Amino acid sequence: MRVIQRKQRPSNRTSATAFALVLLTGALGGGCADDETSSPVEQGGTGGGGNGGDAFVVATRVWDDTATNSYFHVVSSLEAGTPVDPTQALEIPGSARLFAFEGQGWFGIGDGQSPTISHYTLGNGDALVKGDAISLQPFGVQDLWQTNYIISPTKAYHPDRAGEQIVVWNPTTMEVEGTIPLPDTHRDGHLAVYGYGSVLRGKTLLFSVGWFDWQTTDTIVPETGLVVIDTETDTLVRFDVDDRCAGITQSVETASGDAYFVSSALAGASYHVERLETEPCALRVLKDADAFDPDFALSLGELAGGAIVGDPIPAGRDSLFLRVFEESLATIDEETKTFQITSQPAWRWWRWDTATNEAKEIPDLAPSPANVSFFEVDGRVFTIDEKNGSTESTLIELTAEGGPKLGLTAPGYLHGLAKVR
Structure with missing residues (x-):
């Protein structure tokens, strides 16, 4: 699964200017990292078909003038008419992000208020179960970027634009293994936006x-x-x-x-x-x-x-x-x-x-x-039809046979999509 988000949402949407600034900053807010490595806890799901069949995680975001909240739904289909119920979703404060490595059986969530990545699995009834977490804050990362470069099941690169470096981490052991400094990417007065x-x-x-x-x-x-x-x-x-x-x-x-x-x-x-x-x-x-x-x-x-x-x-x-x-x-x-x-x-x-x-x-x-945004999932490419004010998003399968095809509709701004089973 590859997720491309060209626009990021501010913590409160009071103007078009705020919206566009977050487009490039990908800001998630500051605060101390929280390494929650306690025993996994089932935190609810939207019903992805029990413990069999296809399962997808759909990530949405809702905001007002005071706060932003992210929701992670488990569904069994991406077809039009599939129910997406926010009351059954995992809710996380802030602009949390979905990370998933399709074909490798790994997915996780980047925290909405700290540079922390948590591993998740599907539990009973396809509830989202939280596992180990790592913080990138000790390595100078202030805000998570929505992109990870996947090398193998045991290696991923997280591009830290503000820090002009790559953080090397292991999704299997959930450990940070080092950094790759990129000082030559610096340009005075401009942010280096890594691909x-x-x-x-x-x-x-x-x-x-x-x-x-x-x-x-x-x-x-x-x-x-x-x-x-x-x-x-x-x-x-x-x-x-x-x-x-x-x-x-x-x-x-x-x-x-x-x-x-x-x-x-x-x-x-x-x-x-x-x-x-x-x-x-x-x-x-x-x-x-x-x-x-x-x-x-x-x-x-x-x-x-x-x-x-x-x-x-x-x-x-x-x-x-x-x-x-x-x-x-x-x-x-x-x-x-x-x-x-x-x-x-x-x-x-x-x-x-x-x-x-x-x-x-x-x-x-x-x-x-x-x-x-666009998403490459299960051999297909999707984008979204975003309603005014981002109150609702509908998937569009761009590569569908016969031409573009409408998929499920979710409340809020749909910013992440992954097949997790």
Whole structure:
């Protein structure tokens, strides 16, 4: 299971500005870590079909002007009409996060108020049972990021952007094994945003770095970094910088084995309002390589008739879903921030076939904000249709046979999804 959350929710949603700041900070709040390693306690479930059959965890979030609460539901299906009852869910204060390593039988929850990760299992009646926990606070981590790079059942990397490091931890023993400093990823005045996804080539891990400043200048550094790590020795092999493309936060590996690193919609918005000179584009790492292909730098505007394009999502085989900006659907003035452009429902859905280099609009999907979450679960790719005010979310299976298909509906903002049995 891979979960990509391009937007994070503030502890209280009083303005669009607060919403967008959390988009990049992924803030969870401070406080002391709580290592709850006592005996597991059953904490309720939504009824995932007893102790047999498929079981999925659906993570939602609800907030008002004073507080944010996260809910973790166990369901037996992702189909439309599946009941999702908040009164039967595990409730955790704050912006807690769902972590799951599909195919490895492991899932856990990142605490909403401290940098603590707890292992969970399914108990009787598919109740969520809490096990061992680890705190990343002693290693300088202030806030959890929603991404873990999965190396093996006994090794995961947690990217700590603010600390400019990788925390190496063992999901099996629930122990932190060390850190990998990344001082070269520092850029004054900008936050180093490590990739929402990574590419594992044998023992070598690759992930991108983009640099964003949304607080003062609303700018993006006009280059992209590529971190190359030896996962056997947990050491940095190389840090490359490429000035052909900027604002990349996501990579997608296709069936060919090639990996595409594509500009974010934020980069496209910044280019559109002339705060970034680098046009939205895509870089590539070939299947047998560990560096950007020097002969490939594709202008995304060429795929969509000159429109602004960004935010790639896996579409199966050699294809990617892309978000294409339609200016006539947006409201922009001189004071408009880039996050205010990506949060408007002015981004259409397109599919790009990297094998043929053809891109076409998907008419079955209405325009929506660019910064949507997506989830890769059980060989399928999902996104959400988020209602006004995030009071309700409906899953959309993007890779369904015959075209996009609506799935279950959950109260609140659906931010996590995993198959756990």
